[in-house]
Structure formats: C-alpha cells, structure tokens
Amino acid sequence: YDISPIPYPASNAHMRLYKQLRLASLQIDPHAFGSSYERESQFDESTWRARIDKPDRITFIAHTMNHDDSNGEMMVSCQAWVGSIMILSPEMLHDFNLPLPRSIREEGLSVYVVVGMWVHPNHRNRSLGKRLVLSSLEWAKDSKEKDTEAPKKVLLLEVKQDNHAAIALYAKLGF
Template sequence: MSNPRYEVFPISVPVSDEDVTNYSRLRLLGLKTNPEAFGSTFAGESTNTRETWRARIDTKERFTVIARLVTEDGSTKDARKEWVGTASVLTPEMARSASHVLVGMWVHPEHRRKGLGKRLIEVGIEWVRARTEGMTVERRQLMLEVHRGNDAAKALYGDLGFVELKDFECHDAGRIPLFVVAN
C-alpha cells in the first residue's frame, strides 16, 4: 500500500450542503475523540441544528481549513466524505480580540504525524498575512490556546514560530496562550 496523499484547502463561502455535513461530522468526531483539545464539548455541540453548523462556517469572519485524503487514483470525489483534519482562524472582530485566533485545530489520530497539522496552520497563517498586510503588529498576530500537557501540539506550534504569551492568562488554567506574528 502506498503512502496516503492529502489535500489541504479552505472551505469556500458560501458553503455547500456537503461541506456543512462533512464539517459537522469531523468536528463532532474531534470532540468525541479528544475532548481535552477543545473549549466546547460533544454534548454541547451534538444537538446543533444544521443551520447552527452552517452559520459557524458560512461567514467571512471565520477562515476554516480542511485536510482530506486523496484517493489512490488521485481523485477526491469519494475521499470528500473522509475529511481528516481541520483548523479555523477567527478574525479579531469575531473573536472580540485585538488579534486573530486559531481555534478548532484537530487531526484524526490515524492521520497524525504526517505534516497535516503544520499544513493546516500554515494556510491559516498565510490567510492572516494576506488580509493584514500593512497593519499593526497586533492585528497581524495569530493567537491560540493549547492544553499544557499536549507536548506534541506545543512542539508543532513552536516549530511554526509560536511563542508563549507570558502576560496573558487563559480562562482554563490547564491551557497556555501562544502567538505568532504573520509577517
């Protein structure tokens, strides 16, 4: 069996019905598989309506990136149902913050350590860079919170230039804040 190939792409706005379905499935799987990695819960989100899911990703204030498996013949038609990773960047306006905020970062356990997390985040950083060119450093910052015990994620973020924000406390004491400037 050959090594799997992946495609990383942003969800287009307006979103398709298929993208709403695939996103909600992936998000719920992430919440169920790694509840410690999220600020919300499976119980809280499993009752979301289709319109709630649509409203979450069908906005220019949220940039959502997806990783999906590419089939053996190079097509993504069937693999489209097998999204394996996601990350979203909230604009400062949506996050009610001075900076952009990375949220919902998750890669399915069977597809980890293949560079997908890095690729998802790089696309998010590039989006921040493109939309904030010429703006203040604060506006070009991308912040996130990571679980203190998640050493693999902390290493990944460190490799991408994220550093700990020492003068900021997360609401959850089990998390630490990190940031990078999208230059």
Template sequence: MTSRTPPEDVILIPKEFLSLSTLKGIVERYKGNRLEALQRDPNAFSSTYGRESQFAYETWLSRLENPLSKTFVAVEDKDPTPEQNIYNPVQRLLESEWLGQATLLGPKVLPQEGAETSKPWQVFSGTNLSEGPDFKTLGNAHATYLIVGVFVLPDRRRKGHGRRLIERALMAARDEAKSASAARATVGIIVESGNNSARRLYERIGFKIQGEELAVGGSEPLPVIGMTKDIDIESEHPVFGVCGAVAQ
C-alpha cells in the same frame, strides 16, 4: 508537455456555494469532522461532544458562514485521476477524505495598550465572534487572529497535516492583514496545558508561550496555555519555506 502544479492538500471552505445540496453536503462533513474531534480528544477542546452534538443545522451553517471565520480542511483525494475534477476545491471537499481541520477567527483590532496586547485571544472572549472591524479601520492597526478547532484524525497524525493546516491559516491571516494595510498582525492559539503534541507543533511553527490561565466552556474549567506568533506582513515571499520551515 506542460505539467500542472498538484492541487493543494489544504482547502479553505468557501463562503458561497452554487447549490443548496452542495452547501448541505459540506456542512454535514464539517459537522462530522468536528464531532469526531470532540469525541476522540475530549480534553483538547473547551467545548464538548455532548454540547455540540445537540446543535441544529443552522448553528453549524452559521459557523461556516461567519464572515470572521475561515475553516481549512486537510484532504486526501480518494482517486486523484485526471478525469476527476481535482482542481475544483468544492468538488474535492465533497469527495475526498477529510483528514483534519483548523479554523482561523478574526481579524479583530488589538488596542494599543492593555493586557490584550500580550494575550490577544482575550479580544475574542465574550465578544460577538461574527462582528469584526470595518476593514478600513485595520489600516495601521494591530490586527489579531485566533486559531481554534485544530484536529487531525488519529491514524493520520505525524504526517505534517497539522503543520500544513496551521501554516495555511497563518498565510491567510498574513494576506488579509497585508491587503488591509495593517501595521502588525498577531495570531493567537490556546492549548490545554497537558497537550504536549499540540504545544510542540505550535512551537515548531514559531508560536511563543505567553501565559497560563483557566478556560471555561467545557465540562469543567481547563488549565490552558496561550501562545502567539507575530506575522511578517511585509514579506513579499511566503512566510514558510520548503517543508514548512519557518523562514523568518
């Protein structure tokens, strides 16, 4: 008897859907999870519930359609019986419980010199977040990414979902940078200064603190810490080992 690998518990939201009703269903779930994050942990994000709850459907849709954005969802199947099509990611996104999500923005190309090299998130501020480099220009370049919108439902925390979301995003960045023949890849993440749980999570995955600054965009300027992790894009093996331990 052959046994199938269990389906992944982190799913990448696809860019294309077979029907409009499926697309609308996913957009609604994405919106619901994001608004819950902003409501539950208002200090963890540089945006607010008041702002995003006013967004039109098209704004949520454009976030998911953005070619420079990949959103990963930690899911739990309600009834993972063989009869259900649990290997169909879209079906699972529609039917499972969403435990958390994280978004990977990028790639952008880091200049050779300048402050952005140590603070790569700066190339994402004030720029059009849906315009990236021509994939060909990534060859031999220093590709950079930013992870945003990390959230796990409060009653599902400390079960490894946050770690799996970040690791999945790192692997996607590595695969993309590798297929574009980038010379280097760095992933940045910005965390509110007092957010020790998020900071510890990122440190355990191998992110290093690069500096502190003030972020604007929320109800008031927020002291934040910028963290980065360089990815080993040459590795033929997964960046992470069993249980997500950093293998490099």
C-alpha cells in the same frame, strides 16, 4: 493529502462533512477542546452553518484526495476529511473584547485567532498539523481587514497545558 478551505458559502455536503469531523474530534480527543461532544451534538443546522458561513473566519480542511477530482468539488468527493483548523479574523473578534496582552493592545496590531485545530489520530505524524497551521498563517498574512490602519498582524492560539503534541507542534512553528 491536501489542505483546502471550506468555500463560502458552504454547500450542504461541506456542512455535513464538517459536522462529522468536528463531532469526531470532540469524541476522540475531548480533552483538547473547550467544548464537548454532548454540547455540539445538540446543535441544529443553523448553528453549524453559523460556524462556517461567515466572511470573518475561514476553516481549512486536511483531506485525502481522489485523483480524478477535476470538477471543483474535490473536498466533497474526497475520500476522507481528516483534520481541520479555523482562523478568526479581527472583524470577528472585534465584538468579543478578548483579554489581549498589553503589548498587543498598545501596538494596535490586527489580531487573528486559531481555534479548533485537530488531526485524526490515524493521520498524525504526516505533517498535516503543520500544513494546517501554515495555511492559516498564509491566509492571515494575505487577508485585508476592513476599517483598520493596523500595519502589523499577530496570530494567537490557545492550547491546553496537557496537550503536549500540540504544544510541540506550535513550538516548532515558532509560537
């Protein structure tokens, strides 16, 4: 397995594979998301592209690998996309006026938010969730925000109360 970001701008092949993975996640684990297969299966191509092709967010994919991938298209020619995580940057969140805890607002922290974390059940218990979260943390740590003087960053995530596996994973990672 490998963890790779979807490139910006994403190719049509990347978009197709992301859409397949996202819709599968909504069908297999509908309770884990704030959206539904019924809603997102109706999205047109421009809506899907708007989700991925933005400089203010990044999506990491967990995927199996072919060993002969040397042409830079490893994520498209890989055997299967099996997990994903998206991280939203402070620039993206600026327009949303999230109800942040007072301590975060008062400290003026740069806020990143994790959304859409999922690993296919056939590929769980292989540390892919951990690797996806750690990739997101690393991206946020290395990211440079525009027009901000915030010296510190915070990564937020939301998880449904009955998603015990996700809660356990996040707790192990210090959330």
